[in-house]
Amino acid sequence: MAIKLHGHPFSAATHRVIACLEEKGLQYEFLHIDLSTGQHKKEPFISLNPFGQVPALEDGDLKVFESRAITQYLAYTYADKGTPLVPQDLKETAIVYVWMEVESQKFDAAAAKLSFELVTKPMLGMITDDSVVEEHQEKLGKVLDVYESRLAGSKYLGGEAFSLADLHHLPIVSYLFGTKTKALFDARPHVSRWCADILARPAWQKVVEMMKH
Numbered sequence: 001m002a003i004k005l006h007g008h009p010f011s012a013a014t015h016r017v018i019a020c021l022e023e024k025g026l027q028y029e030f031l032h033i034d035l036s037t038g039q040h041k042k043e044p045f046i047s048l049n050p051f052g053q054v055p056a057l058e059d060g061d062l063k064v065f066e067s068r069a070i071t072q073y074l075a076y077t078y079a080d081k082g083t084p085l086v087p088q089d090l091k092e093t094a095i096v097y098v099w100m101e102v103e104s105q106k107f108d109a110a111a112a113k114l115s116f117e118l119v120t121k122p123m124l125g126m127i128t129d130d131s132v133v134e135e136h137q138e139k140l141g142k143v144l145d146v147y148e149s150r151l152a153g154s155k156y157l158g159g160e161a162f163s164l165a166d167l168h169h170l171p172i173v174s175y176l177f178g179t180k181t182k183a184l185f186d187a188r189p190h191v192s193r194w195c196a197d198i199l200a201r202p203a204w205q206k207v208v209e210m211m212k213h
């Protein structure tokens with residue numbers, strides 16, 4: 001049975017899963033959940049994610065939500081397809097997991113807030129709160145200082161190969177590159193090199209193309 005991805009074309013969490021599906025070269029059906037009419041808060045979607053948020057994925061009889069849980073499921077289940085996104089060695093895997101946690105606990109905490117203020121709010125005709133932007137730019141800068149030293153000695157966050165640890169950053173990095181926060185990434189040469197590398201991946205470029213339609 002084909003993989004079904006329920007999501008929204010502007011949702012960063014949905015983009016994270018699409019990037020993974022594309023890296024793996026998997027066929028899937030995209031089902032557009034209309035957030036503007038609250039389709040995500042009602043049945044049948046609410047049975048896929050009781051928290052009423054996109055994305056959710058169905059693979060046969062399996063139903064999964066939370067974008068990072070979905071990407072891990074795909075990376076392990078389809079390990080032999082497309083780009084390997086998790087290492088086979090357990091010690092190398094531990095390091096990839098460190099940076100996946102850093103993304104969700106440290107990077108996303110600051111960066112997703114900035115994306116909401118600088119991308120989502122203007123898109124919805126809401127007013128950006130400059131004090132929130134300032135506070136979270138400072139937080140993000142400190143996180144990126146740690147990334148800068150990590151990336152000075154490692155091609156990717158999880159090691160020498162691209163992995164889920166890098167992929168999980170793509171949606172928010174991509175959104176922030178259209179805002180003044182890009183300057184924080186540009187100011188750090190190793191971070192800047194890493195961003196250029198991961199954003200240029202063909203799988204990510206397919207997500208970018210999809211967003212234009």
Ligand SMILES: N[C@@H](CCC(=O)N[C@@H](CS)C(=O)NCC(=O)O)C(=O)O
Nearest residue numbers: 011012013052053054055066067068
């Ligand atoms: N941690 C969740 C976050 C999901 C999320 O925030 N989804 C947003 C779109 S990017 C959403 O559904 N927003 C609508 C709402 O919360 O009502 C994941 O990674 O899947």
